[in-house]
Amino acid sequence: MSSAAPRTAEPDRLWSVDEHLDDILATVRPLEPIELNLLDAQGCVLVEDITAPVSLPPFDNSSMDGYAVRVADVAGASERYPASLEVVGDVAAGAADPVHVGPGQAARIMTGAPLPPGAETVVPVEWTDGGLGQGPAAGMRARSLAPDGATGQVGVHRPAPARAHVRAQGGDVRAGDRVLEAGTVLGPSQISLLAAVGRGTVRVRPRPRVVVLSTGSELVQPDEELRPGRIYDSNSFALTAAARDAGAIAYRVGAVADDAETLRDTIEDQLVRADLMVTSGGVSVGAYDVVKEALSHAGDEDEPGSGVEFRRLAMQPGKPQGFGSIGPDHTPLLALPGNPVSAYVSFELFVRPAIRTLMGLEDVHRPRVRAELTAEKALTSPKGRRQFLRGRYADGTVTPVGGAGSHLVAALARANALIVVPEDVEDVAPGTEVEVVLLG
Template identity: 80%
Template sequence: MSSTAPQDTGAGPQRLWSVDEHLADILAAVRPLEPIELQLLDAQGCVLVEDVTVPVALPPFDNSSMDGYAVRVADVAGASEEFPAVLTVVGDVAAGSGELPTVRPGEAARIMTGAPLPPGAEAVVPVEWTDGGTGGGAATGMTAASQAPEGAEGEVRVHRAAEARAHVRARGSDVKAGALALEAGTVLGPPQIALLAAIGRGTVRVRPRPRVVVLSTGSELVQPGEPLTEGRIYDSNSFALAAAARDAGAIAYRVGAVADDADGLRATIEDQLVRADLLVTTGGVSVGAYDVVKEALSAVGDEDEPGGGVDFRKLAMQPGKPQGFGSVGPDHTPLMALPGNPVSSYVSFELFVRPAIRTLMGLPDVSRPSVRAVLKADKALTSPAARRQFLRGAYDPVAGTVSPVGGSGSHLIAALAHADCLLVVPEDATSVEPGAELEVVLLG
């Protein structure tokens, strides 16, 4: 997996990549997954790769939107409580009925919601506008009529007139045959799945949801629920990143923390390749003595897998300066190596991994939406020179303001849990005064 050369921001391994260069390098290398045919429920969350047209009108026939009586308009013209129209009931029409009674002058047919409009009928009068076929003066619902033998004749008194097509759902009133139901590029959620089923589609051609494997590294990590001994911390990154991958539309597999052992990490990654369209690691990418991700992956693919390998680089950003990107394995599976600090890891995911996942899905809009907002704070924000800083914030869309949440430390995960956006301080700013306008990346 080749890398786009960054602009010259220094010499050799010490040069800094910009955020935009690193993202462009990722998006230039990641390709959408190949389309497959899936059953409807298996296609939920996937992206259509073809337009879907309607083979038959929906609904496919005129049908009643009410429980009531199918009538001819002339027969109920002028009907009132004092002078009801008295009609002969010639049969029942239930949803799914095949053979329908014909409604002739002076006649009505009992009809249920969703049932086809019988021949001769021009409108439906709700049961509340009638005596329910009981012969009395008050509307009593369908109970008595429903208890009558099927096809039995009787009378119904109608107390109100009805216009033509009243309470009738017309054939094709939802969608007409030949119309475009869903466009290519549509993400299939429950309403889209319902529409596909309603027009008779049992399968659909989509790009599958990417399979993302998340590994956290560090001998100090303990799984939540286990006892926490001296010098150990709970593994939160793998949970955060797996959840973020699902939120982005992927199928996420979380692997328990891998100890600081290069051979063990390489073996774990090789085991996971069989179920990965994208691998994400967190931790071990800096310059410490136990940064095993760099040790395990820096030379992968150089000899046995031409074009592969993982490139570790430094970015002009805070948090998230150390990053790794490349490919591993015989299929050149993309791998993204993120920092280990919780906030650095999550911010890096939002900026780089989420767009990669959305690209694999074949979506045109891969990044979170951003807006401009006015900084609401008690004091100026400070930022390191020549670094793009991402701070946690709370966005008020009504006021058009954004407020910082917590400090700038990359370990402050509690503040992240209360933030709904990232404040972006550009590289050319070392401070931002209250009242200034900033770019805000919306989360969720």
Template identity: 55%
Template sequence: MKPVDRHLADILAQVRPLAPLEVDLERALGAVLAEDVTSPVPLPPFDNSAMDGYAVRAQDVVDVPVSLPVTEDVAAGDGALRAIGPGLVARIMTGAPMPAGADAVVPVEWTDGGVQKVTIHHRPELGNAIRRAGEDVRAGQVVLAEGTRIGASQLGILAGVGRRRVRIRPKPRVVVLSTGSELAEPGQPLGPGQIWESNSFMLAAAVREAGAEGFRAGAVTDDPARFLDVLDAQLLRADVVITSGGVSMGAYEPVKEALAPLGRVAFEKVAMQPGMPQGFGLIGEENVPIFTLPGNPVSSYVSFLLFVRPALRRMQGLPAGLPETVQATTTESLRSPAGRRSYLRAVLTGHTVAPVHGQGSHQLAALASANALVVVPEEITELPPGSTVEVIPL
């Protein structure tokens, strides 16, 4: 069987980052920057008040309490050139530019709130409550580096440095297609021999969690010709296709039957549990990556984490590899088949990890109760309680 690491390496060798494009800020959320973003000006652009209060010369308020005349009001957005002389103060609002000559701000709470004359009860330190020009960002400074995922705060700084459009790598468009004549749409009554289809919901959600766009294409029956018709139609909107089911060794394996003769998708046994049957290739005129995952839901989900998610990261211009792990101590003994790397569903609490009851590849409820996968290497078949193990947090 093929090692997990080699299978992922073969996938990543064939996957390329999507071409960058320029979009308006409103469309950039969740995408990955394809450029370094610098600030054209210092932030703040000018010295301004951090509080509502009074702009003063610190040397005029050494001995307190002291009453001083208020010469003017300075509001946020005031563009006039203003200055205060010795023994004078200006009432100032948060964000307003500091008048020339002022070197401290007295918060209104330290005063009697006077309008024409103010009594100051506490002495401010030099520079008190002043936001200095450039203290957040220097002119020309890189505020976001290429490869940064754009969230709400990143959108904030993009707008804050005056950008209206930004160059990004778009979110990969991923079509998810399940196969199986036994599958019924959730919400519909079950017929004899049927189960409700869950994989496409789970995988489309996992795609979105990975920063891509997930589209459910529903389920198709075990008819290879019908599968190919649906696949051809979906390629028009897909940067990636994920299928689940139809890749094992049974008599009705529509994905394998439909794609194997084309010679562009390799179907292999990977040394892992769950998820041994795997397929990957490039299809269509645009060489769209297709992942043919096993149909058991736990196998499908683990396969997504190990192989699809790293590929989606590569397509977004991000570092790609196997999921990061942490070390923990297992509370129970663990078993694993010889020659396969096991991914056991578990609950991670602090530095200890406990396997959940129900490790079958069909046991979706057990997966839903887990928050981690315990990784048991290929050469190990049994571990006693108290062993240190590598764990993938989910």
């Protein structure tokens, strides 16, 4: 959670992108670790090194259906002169007390079954006369006809070197090995490894719970009738999806009308399930900037150290921003602009790093690369503003997608990168090397 309220904003101050981000990351703290069952821990970050208590595999076992034999007994085997061995029994996967294989003997063995005592190698069933196109079932019939308690014979027509088709004990992991390090994000393969070494629970930082809501009386939910003057609410969907993509458990509240009291009540109701709250819209200087109206003085008296401050940033898009903490637990809240592109760019720059910080990750930022700008004409950027333009990155080049308007959602859907134009640059010519933030 947060440890303190952000720095007090100075009237009319223009904050840099880096100052605002540093303030957020200095305030947000990683969530406390908890013990979770394996499947509940997927997507979480380990807070402990994991040492294997057992070896993998835990015993020598067969990688084929076939026969466990001694090397010397099949050394000269061929199609013309097969080695004839006495079959003394079966070894199935999970067998706890396998038969012993002596000179001139063989044991039928299944994939994953332990190599029986005395056996040195495994010959696949296809190398025997008992399994050509039939599998071990042919040997089963021979056993039923064998006299005096024997289990029949098998002819082996190819030699096998020592430990052929044998998975060695500890060949993957040895008992005592460190198999996962603290800081690892648990995906399917890591969950598999934990289960394989016998861990049913693991200590992790939980995935942050992020509550997303958008504001605006003009917003209509998808599938509803779009009356004159209304628009569909896309921000709450985009930001919820982005939060999930960042690793959070995200809850979409939807649109709240332009009423400060309603917004305050909604936020208060949602605090119980929030490690982080994100709003969009209502942070500028208009008559209906409800988020600013509702939260500018939140917690001043009853919740010392909390409060949300609204700032102007030297960036485009996304100049108006809000950040602070609310409620008795000082839950962090980031208030983003309402234009779809502004909201999404702001999420990538500020909210995503906050989510990754709550998760306990060391690297919280999207990767950045240098790329050659390919464009029909020079890019222009307002002086003193850091501009983030949508782009399409591939093979060391980046091409602008759509215009600079913060409402161009279709262009955003085609972009996989943000082109960064620094504050002191007003024109960027085609062929110039630029900084690129890679998305996804």
